[in-house]
Amino acid sequence: MFLAAQGNPTYSILLFAGMIVLMYFTILRPQKKQQQQRQEMMNGMKRGDRVITIGGLHGVIDEINNEDKTVTLDCEGVYLVFNANAIGKVLPRTEEAKVAAVPQTDATDETSKASEEETSVIAEDKTEEDK
Structure with a gap:
């Protein structure tokens, strides 16, 4: 295969051009897209x-200094300067809304519910003992 390519320079040029095109589409183009997305962000x-x-x-973000x-x-x-x-x-607004929409259970509510249940169970036990 390589011996045939050495005989005719056209094959070598096409092979080299093909490798450059492949490298562009696999490395350079995605990197350029990523840089553009980061700049937009x-x-x-x-x-x-x-x-x-x-x-x-x-x-x-509290402050943005474009000069520095x-x-x-x-x-x-x-407050930290970076x-x-x-x-x-940068977290999208929709992600913030999802986090805010999730109801957070308050630990004091759960504790008070548990203590109310314990109190009612103890009261029931005492009434049964009195009978």
Whole structure:
């Protein structure tokens, strides 16, 4: 196969061109799409958005400084300044709505229900003993 390609330079050129086209579609094109998506994400960030840094820290954007390319995150009262490139993911609004829509059960409600049940069981036991 390689001996035949050495005889005619057209085969070598076609093989080389085919490898370049294959490399473009498997490596360069997806990378370019990913860069474009990341740039759109960075341009779409605004105050109040929930983000995750590349280190896994979750926070809410408090301030964006375009001159220094920094982002100040509010992480439950702790304000941290990050380079804008350290933002790994901006959580979409729909994801926030799903989290907010999930009802959270309050531990005190469950505890009070359990204590009410125990009280009623104890009261029933006492009435049975009195009989």
